[in-house]
Amino acid sequence: MIVILKPGTSQKEIDTLSDSLIKQGVQVNPVIGTDLIILGLVGDTSKIDPTQIEANRNVTKVMHVAEPFKKANKMFHPKPTVIEVNGQKIGGDSRLALMAGPCSVESEEQIVGIAQEVKKMGANFLRGGAFKPRTSPYAFQGLQYEGLELLMEAREKTELPIVTEIMSPYDIETFVEKVDIIQVGARNMQNFELLKELGRTSKPILLKRGLSATIEEWLMSAEYIMSGGNEKIILCERGIRTFETYTRNTLDLSAIPAVKNLSHLPVVVDPSHATGKWWMVEPLARAAVAVGSDGLIIEVHNDPANALCDGQQSIKPHVFGELMEQIKLIAKAVGREV
Amino acid sequence: MIVILKPGTSQKEIDTLSDSLIKQGVQVNPVIGTDLIILGLVGDTSKIDPTQIEANRNVTKVMHVAEPFKKANKMFHPKPTVIEVNGQKIGGDSRLALMAGPCSVESEEQIVGIAQEVKKMGANFLRGGAFKPRTSPYAFQGLQYEGLELLMEAREKTELPIVTEIMSPYDIETFVEKVDIIQVGARNMQNFELLKELGRTSKPILLKRGLSATIEEWLMSAEYIMSGGNEKIILCERGIRTFETYTRNTLDLSAIPAVKNLSHLPVVVDPSHATGKWWMVEPLARAAVAVGSDGLIIEVHNDPANALCDGQQSIKPHVFGELMEQIKLIAKAVGREV
Amino acid sequence: MIVILKPGTSQKEIDTLSDSLIKQGVQVNPVIGTDLIILGLVGDTSKIDPTQIEANRNVTKVMHVAEPFKKANKMFHPKPTVIEVNGQKIGGDSRLALMAGPCSVESEEQIVGIAQEVKKMGANFLRGGAFKPRTSPYAFQGLQYEGLELLMEAREKTELPIVTEIMSPYDIETFVEKVDIIQVGARNMQNFELLKELGRTSKPILLKRGLSATIEEWLMSAEYIMSGGNEKIILCERGIRTFETYTRNTLDLSAIPAVKNLSHLPVVVDPSHATGKWWMVEPLARAAVAVGSDGLIIEVHNDPANALCDGQQSIKPHVFGELMEQIKLIAKAVGREV
Amino acid sequence: MIVILKPGTSQKEIDTLSDSLIKQGVQVNPVIGTDLIILGLVGDTSKIDPTQIEANRNVTKVMHVAEPFKKANKMFHPKPTVIEVNGQKIGGDSRLALMAGPCSVESEEQIVGIAQEVKKMGANFLRGGAFKPRTSPYAFQGLQYEGLELLMEAREKTELPIVTEIMSPYDIETFVEKVDIIQVGARNMQNFELLKELGRTSKPILLKRGLSATIEEWLMSAEYIMSGGNEKIILCERGIRTFETYTRNTLDLSAIPAVKNLSHLPVVVDPSHATGKWWMVEPLARAAVAVGSDGLIIEVHNDPANALCDGQQSIKPHVFGELMEQIKLIAKAVGREV
Incomplete structure (x- = not known):
């Protein structure tokens, strides 16, 4: 799963969000550039609800990379x-x-x-x-x-x-x-x-x-x-x-x-x-x-x-x-x- | 309801279709021109199923004119x-x-x-x-x-x-x-x-x-x-x-x-x-x-x-x-x- | 071409519209029922602009029956x-x-x-x-x-x-x-x-x-x-x-x-x-x-x-x-x- | 810009792609997990054509994060x-x-x-x-x-x-x-x-x-x-x-x-x-x-x-x-x- 943050999001806000995600059992890899801040989530993201992350006002978009279906996959x-x-x-x-x-x-x-x-x-x-x-x-x-x-x-x-x-x-x-x-x-x-x-x-x-x-x-x-x-x-x-x-x-x-x-x-x-x-x-x-x-x-x-x-x-x-x-x-x- | 027929449909075929519609309780008014043959159905068309009429191979299209809903109308x-x-x-x-x-x-x-x-x-x-x-x-x-x-x-x-x-x-x-x-x-x-x-x-x-x-x-x-x-x-x-x-x-x-x-x-x-x-x-x-x-x-x-x-x-x-x-x-x- | 009128359109209004269409060179065949008033236009309708007829406040809908293209037809x-x-x-x-x-x-x-x-x-x-x-x-x-x-x-x-x-x-x-x-x-x-x-x-x-x-x-x-x-x-x-x-x-x-x-x-x-x-x-x-x-x-x-x-x-x-x-x-x- | 790679892409293939992107003037940050391999591209990505990257058979998807318009932005x-x-x-x-x-x-x-x-x-x-x-x-x-x-x-x-x-x-x-x-x-x-x-x-x-x-x-x-x-x-x-x-x-x-x-x-x-x-x-x-x-x-x-x-x-x-x-x-x- 990838979380895209608004440019200009502060380090503190990035940390707060990362912490809350880590608590949900995933590893968070940040990629930070001037106009690009993304968090790459590695691990079992199946329990994480993307719409909940999107409710964070610093988040632009959340994308799942792995398909959300498993048994049909x-x-x-x-x-x-x-x-x-x-x-x-x-x-x-x-x-x-x-x-x-x-x-x-x-x-x-x-x-x-x-x-x-x-x-x-x-x-x-x-x-x-x-x-x-x-x-x-x-x-x-x-x-x-x-x-x-x-x-x-x-x-x-x-x-x-x-x-x-x-x-x-x-x-x-x-x-x-x-x-x-x-x-x-x-x-x-x-x-x-x-x-x-x-x-x-x-x-x-x-x-x-x-x-x-x-x-x-x-x-x-x-x-x-x-x-x-x-x-x-x-x-x-x-x-x-x-x-x-x-x-x-x-x-x-x-x-x-x-x-x-x-x-x-x-x-x-x-x-x-x-x-x-x-x-x-x-x-x-x-x-x-x-x-x-x-x-x-x-x-x-x-x-x-x-x-x-x-x-x-x-x-x-x-x-x-x-x-x-x-x-x-x-x-x-x-x-x-x- | 309006039934549009293919140009060139014979009078006999028009009559057969009209008869079957009349039996369903409506009045049939034909309008016949060189490149236009339509049947205008007057009366209670609510029981007539347009897809059934469309199954007739001479029929191009059937349109209901009155809205198909009554109690909501x-x-x-x-x-x-x-x-x-x-x-x-x-x-x-x-x-x-x-x-x-x-x-x-x-x-x-x-x-x-x-x-x-x-x-x-x-x-x-x-x-x-x-x-x-x-x-x-x-x-x-x-x-x-x-x-x-x-x-x-x-x-x-x-x-x-x-x-x-x-x-x-x-x-x-x-x-x-x-x-x-x-x-x-x-x-x-x-x-x-x-x-x-x-x-x-x-x-x-x-x-x-x-x-x-x-x-x-x-x-x-x-x-x-x-x-x-x-x-x-x-x-x-x-x-x-x-x-x-x-x-x-x-x-x-x-x-x-x-x-x-x-x-x-x-x-x-x-x-x-x-x-x-x-x-x-x-x-x-x-x-x-x-x-x-x-x-x-x-x-x-x-x-x-x-x-x-x-x-x-x-x-x-x-x-x-x-x-x-x-x-x-x-x-x-x-x-x-x- | 078919012109569908609002139920309740008066005979006088039907006549006025019919006359204006006849002047454009087509024959007008009315089909009149309680909840259905249509005018079937027979003849060369290619010059008639349906959106113009639709501007008449008694008209519900105008449909062309013949395809509007000729050379490609x-x-x-x-x-x-x-x-x-x-x-x-x-x-x-x-x-x-x-x-x-x-x-x-x-x-x-x-x-x-x-x-x-x-x-x-x-x-x-x-x-x-x-x-x-x-x-x-x-x-x-x-x-x-x-x-x-x-x-x-x-x-x-x-x-x-x-x-x-x-x-x-x-x-x-x-x-x-x-x-x-x-x-x-x-x-x-x-x-x-x-x-x-x-x-x-x-x-x-x-x-x-x-x-x-x-x-x-x-x-x-x-x-x-x-x-x-x-x-x-x-x-x-x-x-x-x-x-x-x-x-x-x-x-x-x-x-x-x-x-x-x-x-x-x-x-x-x-x-x-x-x-x-x-x-x-x-x-x-x-x-x-x-x-x-x-x-x-x-x-x-x-x-x-x-x-x-x-x-x-x-x-x-x-x-x-x-x-x-x-x-x-x-x-x-x-x-x-x- | 974010490049999502197929799970199982080899390190060598990742390196080859990264090198070709670096040559186009961007910095490449990889995030690698079992079922997630992404490359986060930082820098001026405006000259990079995403459809070209997608032509690489290891790439699942490319997303631009920054809007592709500048003067209108x-x-x-x-x-x-x-x-x-x-x-x-x-x-x-x-x-x-x-x-x-x-x-x-x-x-x-x-x-x-x-x-x-x-x-x-x-x-x-x-x-x-x-x-x-x-x-x-x-x-x-x-x-x-x-x-x-x-x-x-x-x-x-x-x-x-x-x-x-x-x-x-x-x-x-x-x-x-x-x-x-x-x-x-x-x-x-x-x-x-x-x-x-x-x-x-x-x-x-x-x-x-x-x-x-x-x-x-x-x-x-x-x-x-x-x-x-x-x-x-x-x-x-x-x-x-x-x-x-x-x-x-x-x-x-x-x-x-x-x-x-x-x-x-x-x-x-x-x-x-x-x-x-x-x-x-x-x-x-x-x-x-x-x-x-x-x-x-x-x-x-x-x-x-x-x-x-x-x-x-x-x-x-x-x-x-x-x-x-x-x-x-x-x-x-x-x-x-x-």
């Missing part, structure tokens, strides 16, 4: 984490995780039908929303518990592990029992109470990046879950909020090599929610694989125009099939398999 | 809402709501001491965090239930109503019993499960704007609570996330006249969290009153350099006192009282 | 534009344009050496800065006219066409004479005087997207040049400014399919400036090709640690060579050639 | 700069600079009429566009040289100094001769060639902040002009680009105290362009004065609905008059005069 865990879900693996050099399915579970016929189609075309996970976070309280909120049952039925018929979003801590037990990967949506990425409780389970968690979350904050949310004991985190980039309005959000594909550089956790990409446009899903899915993603999560619907939600970003099964063919070639170029 | 409720809390009023032309106190409750001495000081200087509400949403799982998480007890003690001694943040739906009953205004933090603005449950209480809610929430999404979150039956919402602007890094967030003061134009709900401003810098609190608090805010929520700490959190953005009681003097003059210029 | 020019530069082609299904070279031209040895190396590895254009837009007036501003001469020498030795940035309208004649593709930098994307003058030349222009330019504004800047008579525009996505600070800017790869959908102009990607990190160039270059870019522009330097600028984002020639191998496979997956 | 020039324009003063504790007038100069009658009205109501400068930067090449581009003549006429009749925007370096001589304050628009904030040439004049420059410019970049653009010899810079905050679309841009009022903390230059606020909505001008103008701005620049038009541009953000003269009354009270609260 590649430095202390250089080997990529591989997560196993009902025989499927995600991360490392496993084959790509291809999660496909409708925005919302709507009926048995719909979810089983789509599951069978996407499986045939190469998907190895089934996604589908039972509980839906909607901006409007008046919009369709999902089939909820009934949706979970239908997902389980689709799993039984296809053997695809199921991924679905949790919205309330009250439902954790039910999800642990019925679901294979529990998804935390972008809007709940910093719902710390939910994260803490999920940390006490041993289910794989798909953690979506918040709409305005930095990469560091996203990894800190993973750290919340991991610090509770559950290290099975799959990160998911799904677009960030920017000034551009042509797409719903801006898919940040730079986040993939960034995460690979900072962490050992697997990371997948959701091109459907990022763009909000079905005709952009294909090119961005290809790009996601080319950039090094460990997988994709894609909305597929048999009848997008009558989907109960997000039809505008869903592709039809046959388009998903064509995409899988393109993905195969690209995966090969980056040393991965489909 | 000024159009249907032109008189400003005034919320009463233990004898204090917020909104309309009531005197300004001046909420002050430490980031975190730390001890009885601290919270009672600060409460007494800020009251003397003009504050009419006490703020203080018991449950703290922290980016890092390793940072101080607040005194929690003990913090609530200390806040109640400070209330007993000063008669200031207390405002504090809730983080988990499990705590709603406790908060309803012990707290005067329940704060929903920026990170939980779209924690829809929490909003729904708060909608079933009758406590005033201070709803902070999410870091990347549009004004419309913020009002939709208010609508979530209101649609459950609780209409006592106080909005709180606390800065949005932008590219500028000199301040922690960018305080969006335009949001105040925007909210006043769209809604009848009261809105206050938090200059402390927005800027993250104690020396910016004063000027931005003045600006907030000048722009028409119904109040302020400000971090005040007797010893910022030793605060357990966010000391860098806390002002000392005597600075708060000076600010109150400036505020008095500005409030007068905009027809308000302190 | 795919609708009126469905075939992709292919630009020929000294025998090399860019756009359509031509082989990928691979532009490589140092941030700054530094010496004859440096630029000729790099040019020969990148050519050998597959580059078909040489990039190199002679005039450098630097945030600081105290930073190295480029070799300027001498740099142009050195670029010409490198071209003579390698036959690679040269791409370099113009900063002042005074230099247009010189650039037209000496350079093959004139680059307009991100900071000058809305330097309208420069654009107008470039519109009077017949040189190919590489138009970089501004740091905070929407896709529509970017295409409007292309339109500025095209409306002057020069239709040889190559668009270049180079990252937009967002809240994320891990990368210098956020590469917006969604912009590639968006541009392909809206315009017939070719578009290339600059992963070096977008990320500001050399180790991100490879994965993002791969992703750019996978998403459908017509080419890449990449900083390559033989000795990044001693480069006079932007060494942190330059890759070495042998890394460029490896990248070319990966690109070949990915290009094939999307039906392109290297 | 308050540290070396603590007294606020006061700029005199035809007897009017801007900055320090001078009375507020109140610049008002139409977006575009349209006719003699219009500009003289508005000038007389705003003067009567308290304006002490006349603004008006002769050359207009328009997103579309097909939109009205201003009366240009004729517009300058009309502005001069209005000045003759009212004695108000005139502020108008320059778009091309070719016009500098004309502007120096005819205009009192030369405005550099947001889109040209980093048109470095224009800035350099303006640095060679001695005219006051109103430098608008770019739509996505950080405060530091904005001050660096001021530094460009100042480094050429012209230190008469008036900064102008006019809104930044964010995700919020309700307003055209987001007025960043935090920038005012930030600039006051970093620089001695005066700074004014343009609420008209920031919001793009006439009914937001009043509250935000009040807030700008309350936050500590040295003045305002406001669009006033006698007939907004027929203005040739930006009518939607122009207020009528009588509204400007009412605003002036409110401003008087607020100015007093912050120790300023109108």
Whole structure:
């Protein structure tokens, strides 16, 4: 950690601050020049709160140098984490995780039908929303518990592990029992109470990046879950909020090599929610694989125009099939398999 | 609602879409030109999901014209809402709501001491965090239930109503019993499960704007609570996330006249969290009153350099006192009282 | 164009506005419901200034439906534009344009050496800065006219066409004479005087997207040049400014399919400036090709640690060579050639 | 300047880097811990290019500690700069600079009429566009040289100094001769060639902040002009680009105290362009004065609905008059005069 002081800070003030830091268990190395006074803190700085140091009126800025996350940090865990879900693996050099399915579970016929189609075309996970976070309280909120049952039925018929979003801590037990990967949506990425409780389970968690979350904050949310004991985190980039309005959000594909550089956790990409446009899903899915993603999560619907939600970003099964063919070639170029 | 179709859409396709919309209970008025085909939907469009229409491959764009919120909408409720809390009023032309106190409750001495000081200087509400949403799982998480007890003690001694943040739906009953205004933090603005449950209480809610929430999404979150039956919402602007890094967030003061134009709900401003810098609190608090805010929520700490959190953005009681003097003059210029 | 009026606007006010619009040569179709009053304008709306209509106090919003650009618009020019530069082609299904070279031209040895190396590895254009837009007036501003001469020498030795940035309208004649593709930098994307003058030349222009330019504004800047008579525009996505600070800017790869959908102009990607990190160039270059870019522009330097600028984002020639191998496979997956 | 190295960098590599830095004339102080290796650079670091150091593969990050601007820096020039324009003063504790007038100069009658009205109501400068930067090449581009003549006429009749925007370096001589304050628009904030040439004049420059410019970049653009010899810079905050679309841009009022903390230059606020909505001008103008701005620049038009541009953000003269009354009270609260 580095503390930058205002030029002109007196030796006495420097000493007082240094002493208080030394008491917190670190070694303080001052570098003093005319227009530069810094204190380099060496040792275990993890307990030191930078905002507290910044409250000192002589301090200009405090920077942490070591990343603030530990369990998610590649430095202390250089080997990529591989997560196993009902025989499927995600991360490392496993084959790509291809999660496909409708925005919302709507009926048995719909979810089983789509599951069978996407499986045939190469998907190895089934996604589908039972509980839906909607901006409007008046919009369709999902089939909820009934949706979970239908997902389980689709799993039984296809053997695809199921991924679905949790919205309330009250439902954790039910999800642990019925679901294979529990998804935390972008809007709940910093719902710390939910994260803490999920940390006490041993289910794989798909953690979506918040709409305005930095990469560091996203990894800190993973750290919340991991610090509770559950290290099975799959990160998911799904677009960030920017000034551009042509797409719903801006898919940040730079986040993939960034995460690979900072962490050992697997990371997948959701091109459907990022763009909000079905005709952009294909090119961005290809790009996601080319950039090094460990997988994709894609909305597929048999009848997008009558989907109960997000039809505008869903592709039809046959388009998903064509995409899988393109993905195969690209995966090969980056040393991965489909 | 307006549906914009691709130029060249055939009459048959227009008819099919129109019919499906008419079945949803609206009247469809087409406007057809060479490079413009629009359908103007007249009637109750609140049940129509725009993303579903956008899934039609002939549709370029769907726009709602009427605001998607109803209970929060000024159009249907032109008189400003005034919320009463233990004898204090917020909104309309009531005197300004001046909420002050430490980031975190730390001890009885601290919270009672600060409460007494800020009251003397003009504050009419006490703020203080018991449950703290922290980016890092390793940072101080607040005194929690003990913090609530200390806040109640400070209330007993000063008669200031207390405002504090809730983080988990499990705590709603406790908060309803012990707290005067329940704060929903920026990170939980779209924690829809929490909003729904708060909608079933009758406590005033201070709803902070999410870091990347549009004004419309913020009002939709208010609508979530209101649609459950609780209409006592106080909005709180606390800065949005932008590219500028000199301040922690960018305080969006335009949001105040925007909210006043769209809604009848009261809105206050938090200059402390927005800027993250104690020396910016004063000027931005003045600006907030000048722009028409119904109040302020400000971090005040007797010893910022030793605060357990966010000391860098806390002002000392005597600075708060000076600010109150400036505020008095500005409030007068905009027809308000302190 | 669509004009949305406030609910409650009187028939007389609607008529007055309609009449003034009809006088501007368009047909006005009103759609009137209780909470929806819109005027659909049919005909040539290109001369109508939406901000002027918005000045009418009964108007809530004005939206253009047709894109405001014409010459750049795919609708009126469905075939992709292919630009020929000294025998090399860019756009359509031509082989990928691979532009490589140092941030700054530094010496004859440096630029000729790099040019020969990148050519050998597959580059078909040489990039190199002679005039450098630097945030600081105290930073190295480029070799300027001498740099142009050195670029010409490198071209003579390698036959690679040269791409370099113009900063002042005074230099247009010189650039037209000496350079093959004139680059307009991100900071000058809305330097309208420069654009107008470039519109009077017949040189190919590489138009970089501004740091905070929407896709529509970017295409409007292309339109500025095209409306002057020069239709040889190559668009270049180079990252937009967002809240994320891990990368210098956020590469917006969604912009590639968006541009392909809206315009017939070719578009290339600059992963070096977008990320500001050399180790991100490879994965993002791969992703750019996978998403459908017509080419890449990449900083390559033989000795990044001693480069006079932007060494942190330059890759070495042998890394460029490896990248070319990966690109070949990915290009094939999307039906392109290297 | 601080250089942060990767943990594990060898002593030999540290020495090599240190030596190369020492050769550039600075003293290097290493702080070495297990997970922290930093080099503190003491001395004149202004010639050292951080991106060049970052190109070293052992370097994680380079931070400048001293601000990169000097002439604009308050540290070396603590007294606020006061700029005199035809007897009017801007900055320090001078009375507020109140610049008002139409977006575009349209006719003699219009500009003289508005000038007389705003003067009567308290304006002490006349603004008006002769050359207009328009997103579309097909939109009205201003009366240009004729517009300058009309502005001069209005000045003759009212004695108000005139502020108008320059778009091309070719016009500098004309502007120096005819205009009192030369405005550099947001889109040209980093048109470095224009800035350099303006640095060679001695005219006051109103430098608008770019739509996505950080405060530091904005001050660096001021530094460009100042480094050429012209230190008469008036900064102008006019809104930044964010995700919020309700307003055209987001007025960043935090920038005012930030600039006051970093620089001695005066700074004014343009609420008209920031919001793009006439009914937001009043509250935000009040807030700008309350936050500590040295003045305002406001669009006033006698007939907004027929203005040739930006009518939607122009207020009528009588509204400007009412605003002036409110401003008087607020100015007093912050120790300023109108």
